Amino acid sequence: MADHHDGESGGGTVGTAVEKTVPKDSAPGTAVVVADRVENPGFPPFRARVGDKFPAKQREAEKRVSLLFILSIVGTVAAITAYIIFPITPGDMLSVRLNNLFLGIGMTLALLGIGIGAVHWSKSLMNGHDLVEMRHGTRGSDETRAAAVEIFRLGNEESGFGRRTLIRNTLIGALVVTPLPAIVLFRDLAPAADPVAGLKHTLWAKDTRLTRDPSGTPIKASDVTLGSVFHVIPEGLNDATDKLEQKAKAAVLLMRMKPEDLHPSAGRENWAYDGIVAYSKICTHVGCPVALYEQQTHHLLCPCHQSQFDITHEAEVIFGPAKRPLPQLPITIDADGYLIARSDFTEPVGPSFWERTL
Ligand code: FES
Numbered sequence: 001m002a003d004h005h006d007g008e009s010g011g012g013t014v015g016t017a018v019e020k021t022v023p024k025d026s027a028p029g030t031a032v033v034v035a036d037r038v039e040n041p042g043f044p045p046f047r048a049r050v051g052d053k054f055p056a057k058q059r060e061a062e063k064r065v066s067l068l069f070i071l072s073i074v075g076t077v078a079a080i081t082a083y084i085i086f087p088i089t090p091g092d093m094l095s096v097r098l099n100n101l102f103l104g105i106g107m108t109l110a111l112l113g114i115g116i117g118a119v120h121w122s123k124s125l126m127n128g129h130d131l132v133e134m135r136h137g138t139r140g141s142d143e144t145r146a147a148a149v150e151i152f153r154l155g156n157e158e159s160g161f162g163r164r165t166l167i168r169n170t171l172i173g174a175l176v177v178t179p180l181p182a183i184v185l186f187r188d189l190a191p192a193a194d195p196v197a198g199l200k201h202t203l204w205a206k207d208t209r210l211t212r213d214p215s216g217t218p219i220k221a222s223d224v225t226l227g228s229v230f231h232v233i234p235e236g237l238n239d240a241t242d243k244l245e246q247k248a249k250a251a252v253l254l255m256r257m258k259p260e261d262l263h264p265s266a267g268r269e270n271w272a273y274d275g276i277v278a279y280s281k282i283c284t285h286v287g288c289p290v291a292l293y294e295q296q297t298h299h300l301l302c303p304c305h306q307s308q309f310d311i312t313h314e315a316e317v318i319f320g321p322a323k324r325p326l327p328q329l330p331i332t333i334d335a336d337g338y339l340i341a342r343s344d345f346t347e348p349v350g351p352s353f354w355e356r357t358l
Helices: 008-013 055-085 093-124 142-159 165-177 180-187 197-199 243-250
Strands: 211-213 229-234 252-258 277-279 290-293 299-301 309-310 318-321 329-331 339-341
Touching: 008 142, 008 277, 055 180, 093 180, 093 243, 093 339, 211 339, 229 243, 277 339
Parallel strands: none
Antiparallel strands: 211 229, 229 252, 252 277, 290 299, 299 309, 309 318, 329 339
C-alpha cells in the first residue's frame, strides 16, 4: 500500500497566516480582510495499520467486510420473511408486537450490515493517508474537471472498488435487496377488494327507506315541507360495520319545491315525488359535502371551492370547478307514505377517478 503521508510538506501550505489587503477595485463595504493567525499544526505522524504491513491481515479484513454485507442481505430476507410469518391481526396487540419486533430486527441487520461494512472497509483497507483539499471557486475549469476525473480514478484505485470484486459484488447485492421490504410493505397497503366496484355502488337499493341523518328515523313525504331540506342516509346504515365508508358515498340531500319548478330530462320524469328530489351530497369536484341550500334560487353550494348546482335542472353545474352534476337518487313512496329509493344511484357519486366510464 502506498504511503502518501507527508506531514511536513502537506501542512506547509494550509492555513499559513495570511494577510490580505483590500483590492483597489473592490466595492466599498464588500471586501473582506482576512488575517488567519492560527498556525497550521500540520498532520499528526502517520501510524501504519496492521493491514498496511501484513497482506494476510488485509485478506482477513476483506472477508469480514464481505461477511457484514452478506449479513445485510440475510437481514433483508429475514425482514420480509418476518412480515409474512407474523401478520398483524386487527385488535391483537401481540401480533402487532411480534410483527414490529422481527421486522425491526431484520431491517436493523440489513442497514447495520451495510453501514458497518462500509466503515470497516474504509478503515481497514482503503488508503489511510491524510488529504488536503484546497478551497476553490465554484466555476469549474477544464483543469478542475480533469482533476475530478483523476479523483474518481484514484478513489477507485485506492478503495479497490474495481479490483476487490468480492466486496464490490456483495455490496451491490446488499444495496439491491435493501429496498425490497419497502416494496412488500407498500404493496400490502393496497385494498384487498377491487376499489372500483366499491366506488360504483352505495348502500342505496330498490325500496330502501330514506332516513334522517344521524338518527336513522324514516321520513314521510308529508314531513318534507316546501322549501325544507333534509340530510339523509339509507335505512340500516347505522348498523353497517363500515358505517363511515358507506356514509361517505351514500349521504344525500332531500329538498322539496314546486313540481312545476323541476325540469326533468327524458327518462327521469318519475325520479322525483311531488316536487321532492334527492341528490348526492358528495361534491363532484373533490368530494366535500355540498350542504348549503339556497331556498329562493334552489341552488346548492359547495363551501370548499364554491361550486354551485341548480336543483331545478338536475343539479347541473352553474358555477365553480366541479365538472359534473350531482347524481340524483330516484325516489318514490311506499304503501305507508315513507320515502324510498327506486334504485341505487345510476352513476358513481363523488369526484372522478381513472376507471370511471360515465
Ligand atoms: S369540493 Fe366542492 S367545489 Fe371543490
